[in-house]
Amino acid sequence: MHNFIKNFIKKENPAIYEDKDSHLTRTLVVKDFLALGVGTIVSTSIFTLPGVVAAQHAGPAVVLSFLAAAVVAGLVAFAYAEMASAMPFAGSAYSWINVILGKGFGWVAGWALLAEYFIAVAFVASGLSANFRGLLSSIGIQIPKQLANPLGTNGGIIDITALIVVIAVALLLAHGTTGAARIENALVVLKVVAILVFIIVGLSAIHIQNYLPFIPKYHTNPDGTSFGGWKGIYSGISMIFLSYIGFDSIAANAGEAKNPEKTMPRGILGSLIIAVILFIAVSLVLVGMFHYTNYANNAEPVGWALRHAGHGVIAGVIQAIAVIGMFTALIGMMMAGSRLLYSFGRDGMLPKWLGQVNPKGLPNHALSLLTIIGIIIGSMFPFAFLAQLISAGTLIAFMFVSLGIYVLRPREGKDIAIPSFKMPLYPVLPALAFLGSLAVFWGLDAQAKLYSLVWFIIGIIVYTFYGARHTTD
Template sequence: MRRLFLKEDPNVYQDKDSHLKRVLTVKDFLALGVGTIVSTSIFTLPGVVAASYAGPAVALSFLAAAIVAGLVAFAYAEMSSAMPFAGSAYSWINVIFGEFFGWIAGWALLAEYFIAVAFVASGLSANFRGLMEPLGFELPKYLANAFGTDGGFVDLVAVVVIALIAVLLSRGASSAARVENVLVVLKVIAILIFIFVGATALHKANYIPFVPEHHVNADGSSFGGWQGIYAGVSSIFLSYIGFDSIAANSAEAKNPQKTMPRGILGSLLIAVILFVAVSLVLVGMFHYSSYANNAEPVGWALRQSGHPVIALIVQAVAVVGMFTALIGMMLAGSRLLYSFGRDGMLPKWLGVLNDKKLPNRSLLVLGVVGVLLGALFPFAFLAQLISAGTLIAFMFVSLGIYALRSREGKDIPEPAFKMPFYPVLPAVAFLAALGVFWGLDYDAKVYALIWFILGLIIYFAYGMRHSYLSKRADRSEK
């Protein structure tokens, strides 16, 4: 039992991660964060949530979800400033709560990265094929769909995209950051074009009533009232989880004491403004019921209002946006896998750096697993795990601030940024994340339980026995 509470010495991580090159700046982290957070969801979720749960008040759902994410982001900013280690929540919790709890937090995040890579690649494939079909380019079904889905054998475009991003990242974080910076600027410009063009087609009547009267949908979910806004929050929260991908790369940040808080909080603030603006414009252009079962509400609204060329540009940028999200998730996921190998929790060769000081073995594993997940599992199943796993990690990090404060200025450096309104705000962040988790549907919680049972089996069968921390503790006792 004592082994479960063994805590890693922060100096050990500082030494191990010193081999990674510190090349990323605030600008790089802002692009990485915005690129990961403001992904496909900004072009789809505002319409879907408006039609299904909140009506015109979908902007309030986005705002409420952003507040929860922002509370947790404060905790992430302090943690990454004090402990700029690869692996983010996994490494932090390992230091302040112990190895077992670090594994739980890391295993939760691993679900997010594995599944997000497969999910985003599949979405990118579908949108890319949608753009190409009018030009006469169409793949046969067995090369266009996942195994067992509508005659599919393998989603070839998704496989190629994951391989291309892996090759890009294998050249180093700075090379990926340069590409990410350009793509994010293009994406933000396209979103701003939609906002300004859409603002010329607003109708006041579409905002009334702003919060529709509450009723229960046919599937048992809530629509309207505060209940509908809350239901929308749980669906929307998936959009904001990308900021944790910034923290996973903190070992490669220049001056992390200042870079990490600015990157995390700045990218989230930009994302919130864009999400709320798109939501308000979208429901103002057409009645929210028009977006029911509409897979591309932004493009549809532009075409219906007489702007087909702008709609085409936005759809093309949606594909670009998925590239930026894929870069962010694969960069963060590979660093988390590297951290597991670095500590012996998974096979140690995952924690080996190549001659350019890059964790390309873990990058390869992440890419292969992403391809396999996308080929074998339906995405309605996979998507359920993303928010559930991440929210559990968020709760650990929020509570972790209490354990961190007592050690700051002692064995952990005093960070340049601290979570405000301590000791109240960490508890509020924990309860807010718990509230969003509680609002997830039943299947999400069941899938999360299955994933954690698998994680416990791996920990007790392999991780605990091969952990370098446990081995050092055993040697010290002899």
């Protein structure tokens, strides 16, 4: 027991991580990280969740849910920016917490993030598939339900579209980050243009009465969740928080950044600002075009709204771009998730073959495992269920990073470099970031919290019987 506790709180030497990650090729610059962040944050969720959350929880006040979630995400992003600038290692929160709090705490944070990436790959692929099917149905083509839905959902066996796109992105990343970054940059620009076109066209179809009442009267949904009032807005915050978690994907790739001390903060904070503006604009336009009840159980509300507003051609073009653009989120999530798995293997927390790289310096063993598990999860769980599970794992890591600033500051300029960016209004903002993340986590439904607890217990078992015994110094 004594040795277990000693290992749990043993802090990793930051110089060791610098050496371990030295074989990763530093090729990514600010524009790549902005594209990676915007591409990951402004992904499936911007085309789906504004309508879904408006119908299920917040009504027109969905914009307040997005805004409140953005405030919390912004506070955490400040902490992420300082951490990434001071410790530009692969693995983001896992590696940082290893250094400042200890290996056991780092494992808990990393294990929570691992759930995010496993589920996020499936979630994004599922959303892409839903939009692709909506696009096909608009021209009279239907994919058989057995191949259109996850196992046990509406007669489905496997979502074949989701499976194909995950494999395609894995093959792209297996050939290197430079080529993937070029494709990411081009697709992000295309996707942002499509979103701007939707906003401009949608403004012409807005009906003011759809905003009234802006905050609907509170009541309880049949499934026991909240709708309307401030409780509905709060429920919406917890559900859509996943929209903003993409900045972790930037931090996870810090080991491949040029001049990371400046590159990382600019990429993290810049991408979040762009994303918040786009999310709020899309939410306002979407609920203004049609009454929010029309978006219930609608996985492609943007395309639906344009088609029913008489803009079928534009809907087709935007939805086609949206489907293509969702590849950017998959690229970001699969890059980040594979780097996290690589970090586990690098440190011996999971089998060391995950920490091996090919002659090009790419962690393709980790990428392969992420691909397989992402496909399995996407084949078994429906879209709506995956949404809250992503937020749960990420919020746990966010709480660790927020509190970690208090431990990081005293070490800056000693064994850890003084970062070029520091979280403002210290020591107040780290506490607010922690409390905000805790509040959002508390608002998740009971099922999401239960699965988080189960995942945590599994993680402790893995650490006790494998990670603690194989971890390297």
